[in-house]
Amino acid sequence: MEVHNSVIEAEVLLKNYGVVLLKGILDTAQLSLVTRSATQCFSYIEQIIHEQGIEQVSDYLPFYYFFNIRVTSVSLFALDDDQVTHAFEKISHQMLSIVVNSLAYQVLAKIMDSSLLFNLSQSWVTR
DSSP: OOBOOSHHHHHHHHHHHSOOBOOSOSOHHHHHHHHHHHHHHHHHHHHHHHHHOGGGGGGGSOGGGOOBTTTTEEEGGGGGGGOSOSSSSOHHHHHHHHHHTSHHHHHHHHHTTTOOOOOGGGOEEEO
């Protein structure tokens, strides 16, 4: 599959084939900060599991983590507690900025007539 990194090329392929490959469109430096925060968050959760047991882990986490035992995931908002830098207000806002400023978002917004919504409350981080 060919890689396309222009809005027009990607839009045509997506409309014609229903799929397009967009490589290298996210800022890896910004994503590395998110990864470090996620690693710290999941390390904290592992510590609770080790000390309290898997069944009690949710009792020791804030409600907005929405920790899911079965898939080891948390809400994106959980990363705001484990922010490893103060370069951004919150990790969740940083992720929103990364996505909204990406080629993928531009392509989808163009195809969907700018009615695209990025719902942070439905954004999950999986181990």
